[in-house]
Amino acid sequence: MSEPELSEPEHGTYTGYQWHVREGVPTCAPCRAAKAAYQRQYRATRPGAREADRAWNKTRRHALERLAFEYPKRFQDLLEEERLAMSQSRQVLRPVPGGAR
Numbered sequence: 692m693s694e695p696e697l698s699e700p701e702h703g704t705y706t707g708y709q710w711h712v713r714e715g716v717p718t719c720a721p722c723r724a725a726k727a728a729y730q731r732q733y734r735a736t737r738p739g740a741r742e743a744d745r746a747w748n749k750t751r752r753h754a755l756e757r758l759a760f761e762y763p764k765r766f767q768d769l770l771e772e773e774r775l776a777m778s779q780s781r782q783v784l785r786p787v788p789g790g791a792r
């Protein structure tokens with residue numbers, strides 16, 4: 692896990708939302724609103740995008756279930772690694788403009 696970037700992007704933008712995700716910083720309300728607006732725009736210009744996203748997420752979920760079944764030890768190790776990484780990234784969290792959720 693890398694340290695958070697020193698310079699934050701403008702909050703309330705899709706770039707800001709991506710920064711939150713990339714740095715593991717809880718999203719602020721303006722960035723969540725910007726992400727929602729981006730998604731609305733994306734769906735409006737691509738009919739069927741929502742259904743395609745759902746189908747893809749279902750496919751991924753099924754593949755992860757099979758992976759966990761076929762490689763239970765490795766899957767448990769990866770879960771533990773990710774859990775540790777998440778707890779470590781929370782330790783470097785700092786207040787976010789607009790209030791973190």
Ligand SMILES: [Zn+2]
Nearest residue numbers: 702707719722
């Ligand atoms: Zn933000």
